[in-house]
Structures are given as structure tokens and as C-alpha cells.
Amino acid sequence: MTRQKISSLVLGAIPGSSPDVTQLRKSVMAAGGRDQHVLIVGEPGTEKFKIALTIADIEDDTRALRISSNATRLNAAFDQEIWSAVEKQNSQHLSGFLIIEDVDQLTHDAQGKLLNFANRGYFPLRPGGTMTETRFRILCTCSPHLLIDAKDTFDSDLFLVLSSVITRVPPLRDRRQDIPVLMESMLNQICAELDRPVPSINFEVFNQMLKYDWPGNVKELANVVRTLVVSSPENELTPEALPFYNVKQQFNKLELQSLGLAVAQLEKELIERALRKFAGNQSRAAQVLSISEANLRFKMKKLGIRKRDFVTGM
DSSP, rough: OHHHHHHHHHHHOOOSSHHHHHHHHHHHHHHHTOOEEEEEOOTTSOHHHHHHHHHHHHHOOTTSSEEOOOOEHHHHHHHHHHHHHTTSOOOSEEEEEEEOOOOGGOHHHHHHHHHHHOOOOOESSSOOEEEEEEEEEEEEEEETTTHHHHHSSSSSHHHHHHTEEEEEEEGGGGGGHHHHHHHHHHHHHHHHHHOOOOOEEHHHHHHHHHHOOOHHHHHHHHHHHHHHHSSSSSTEGGGGGSHHHHHHHOOOOOOOOOOOHHHHHHHHHHHHHHHTTTTTTTHHHHHHTTHHHHHHHHHHHHHOOOGGGGGTOO
């Protein structure tokens, strides 16, 4: 796969323009081009499993076997999970990806079996059967607590093997500027599923979303967007339909407008906040907004924002 195709694949899987998500895409592209095991660290709801699948997709090898499991199934029957997958491919040389969700929840016994699988390169297809050579990259998801408590709750040798490459997935609260992009994509998809036209959106919806902490991260955002669509009037999204709506936090309500106009209003609000924070310093504002200074000046002119309104003493 060419670098351009890889970049397009990763951008499609991980949308957004915040510094944190830009760094995440770089990390995923780097991990996809290596042969080591990868530990994908993030809070619940950050779509860590999707990140693992994207890393595997970069390999672009149709012959590679892909085994997906989770800690619950591996704890119950580790060997059977592997057997049922590898026996589907009649080969003396098995290779591909073993993708495990919530690896930090493996029991001590399952951890030992995973360490053997990761290290020895051979695995019996059945008890007492012929040892078959295996070459699997192991892609695991885990919570941030594993990096802190690994020495107390996790086999240290297994941790060292699995953490050859560590990819950190940022929480949504640290990448709030990506919310409009994520929301637009989710809104279009949900409306298509429900065979409904994409509704207009009140800017107050965006305002409430920017203030919210998103403990459930991107998955919670998807649930909230779906709730908005099914609970609001068909032709508009209203803040009252938000599960966390707080009337005390409202701005003065703005009139109903299209999604494009609402995004433009949100851009204006974010740019003005940045300029106000740095007393009109466009270079600093552009840096925190993760856009070029030339792009910032273009948007300021387009949105009618004047630098002098934010420069102290002018």
C-alpha cells in the first residue's frame, strides 16, 4: 500500500484536526509499518478496537489471518479461541494479527498462555497435535491504568512483550475541536440509516457539547447524536434533547440554521476565544487552534473578526 493510500485510510478512520488526533494518526501510521506488537491505550469509548483494526488494515495482506477476541473469551477458553480461528486456514505457516480487547482484564492463567503464544512462535492446533509455526502480531487494547498498575496486576514479561510499541488514544475532552467534524459524520450516517433528511441544528447544541466532559468519549458522542436525532423535531436538533442539557449554561439562543452555518458560528466562537486568550496574538492563536496563521487570517476576514478588538490597549 502506498503512503498516500495509507494516509487516506488512517484519515478516514480517525477524523479530526486537533493536535492530539493528528499525533494519533502519525502513531498509527508508524505502528502499521512495523513488525512489533502494539499496545493501544485509552479510556473506555475512545474506539481503541477501531484503531487496532486500522493498524491491521495498513498491512493490506489478504493472506494474513486475523483473529479478534477479548479478555472474557480468552479467560474462559484461550486455546479454543485460537484453535477455532487457525483451523479455518489450512497452512503449515500461520501468520497475521491477534487482536485482543481489554488485555488488562486477562486472568493470570490466560496471561501465561498469551506470553507463550507471543514468544515461542509455535502452537498446537489440537491437544497433542502437531506444533504449527505461527507469526502473529499482537494488537491489544487496554485502559490507562495498566501503565500505572502493571507491576501489581499484570505479568511483567508479558507487558514488556506487548508494549513494544505504545499508541495512546486521547479522550474526547482533550480534542473538543474535533466534535463538529465527528458530529457531522455521525449525523449524516444516522440520518441515512433512519431514512430521514439531515436536520438543521441550533448553535446551542454545539455550545453544550463543548462544555460537556464526555466520560464515555466518542462512543458516548455517537449515542448522544442518535438521541438528538430521534428525540428532536424532525427538521431541527434542539439542545433540550441532549441528555446532559443544562438550561443555566445556555448562551442567548440563536435562530435555527443549517449545519454549515452552525459550524461557521462555532469556528468564530473558537477563534475569538483564542484571540482573547492571547490578546490578539494571531501566531499563538493559530498554534492552539492547530491551523496555519494564513488560514487563521483568512477565516478572520471571512467571519468578520478584527484583530484590534482583542489587542490590549487598542
